[in-house]
Amino acid sequence: MTAVLPLRTASPAPTRRPLRTALWRVAEAVVHPLLPSDYLDLVAPLRAGADLRARVVSVTPETRDAATVVLRPGRAWRGHVPGQYIRIGVDVDGVRNWRAYSLTSRTDAPDGLLSITVKAIPEGKVSNHVVRALQPGTLVHLDQATGDFTLGEQAPARALFVTAGSGITPVMGMLRNHLHELRDVVLVHSAPTRDDVVFGAQLRAWAQDGRLRLVERHTDTDGILAPADLDELVPDWRFREAWACGPTGLLDAFEDAYAEAGLSERLHTERFRPVVIAEGEGGTVAFGRQGTVVEADGATPILDAGEEAGVLMPSGCRMGICFGCVVPLKQGAVRDLRNGELTVASEGDGVRIQTCVSAAAGECEIDL
CATH class of the missing domain: 2.40.30.10 (Translation factors)
Structure with missing residues (x-):
């Protein structure tokens, strides 16, 4: 009789994750207060998994x-x-x-x-x-791209772009990608002189080829562009979907004009805002959603300052979990206590910072 031996199944290979985790913790201890990833950044800063x-x-x-x-x-x-x-x-x-x-x-x-x-x-x-x-x-x-100043899913039958100065930049992004889809385009652009028109050569080439109608308004000689000028420059402006980008005064004027004409839904605007940040050594930290404001010196981590004031601060630092304390800096300036670097953000930026290694460098607001 032939004996039938039971089949042997291969033992599962031991996972390497515990070893990898242990090695990473050793590396963290060696390079403290930096992180191993800080050194990887020197070699491959654009790698997958790195900060963008x-x-x-x-x-x-x-x-x-x-x-x-x-x-x-x-x-x-x-x-x-x-x-x-x-x-x-x-x-x-x-x-x-x-x-x-x-x-x-x-x-x-x-x-x-x-x-x-x-x-x-x-x-x-x-x-x-x-x-x-x-x-x-x-x-x-x-940071990843954001913003809703776009053409939308369906190209308009007739489009009007009104820009001034650097306000041409988002519109150039649209034109370079969508001009072949647009059949009737008018661009009214304002700049001090002909030589100050950003992308002037490209825009004039498109106009010469009949791909769009370009109206240049040179403010040094023609004066400031006003909504009333559209009646002469673009007589059918009321029937066009419009996008406007430029200085606050220009956009305020065009929004008022479109509102008076009952056409607010046809106008899309993008506003550029000035950035003014006061930097210092220490300062006030506002925890916006919790309604708490604390004074902190330039050597105290925001994590500690918040906890001492009774603010509920996210953190995994004391359990060996890095980056659990990362939160958005809505505006203001903070200093990295590891290397002295300042990070500055203006309202709406939402730059993410580690509160365990960041201290106030002037007034700042945390999104907590």
Whole structure:
């Protein structure tokens, strides 16, 4: 009789996760107060799983005070819709400043590159640095694209764009991606002189080819563009879907005019806001949703300052869980206690910070 032996099943391979976790904790202990990922960032800053960053590929002048910056984003980049903007974090004199700029690139670029176009403004620390000093190869921090100043799902039969200064940038993003879908386009653009028109050569080439009608208003000679001018410049403006972007005064005037005409639903606007942040050593920390404001010195982590004031602070630090204390900085400035770097945000930015290693550097507001 032939004996039938039971089949042997292979023992499951031991999981490597506990070993990997143990090694990671050893690495954390060795490099404390930094994290192992801080060192990985030096080698592969655009890798999957890293904080979203981009590397500057080129900086090309558009006018005397505007330049287009081409960026190679990290692997976490999720793409954008034409007309949206991104926030970039740029280090200027040891201070990380976040600013929002419209995307001006095509969404289907085969090389995966992005572009923003920045206009230097008087006393603008970040915009002047970007236009005049930012170098190819520089790493900048990046947020995912956002914003609803877009064409929407269906292209309008007749479109009107009203822009002034750098307000042309989100519209250029739309035109580069959607102009082939638009059959009847009028662009009214205002700038001090002909040479100050950002993307002037491209816009005039499209106009010459009959792809759009371009109306340039040079304020040094023609005066400030007003809603009443549309009756002469674009007589059928009331029947067009309209997008406007530019200085606050221009947008206020056009919103009032469209409201008076009963056409508010036809006008879409995008507002650029100035950024003024007062930096210091220590300051007030406002926990917006909990309605608590505390004074904190420049050496006390916001996590500790909040807990001492009775604020319910998210945290996993004491259990060995990193990044459990990460919350949005709505506005203001904080200093990283590990390296002294400042992070600056303006209202609505929602830049995420670690409260266990961040201290107030002036007035700031936390979204808690």
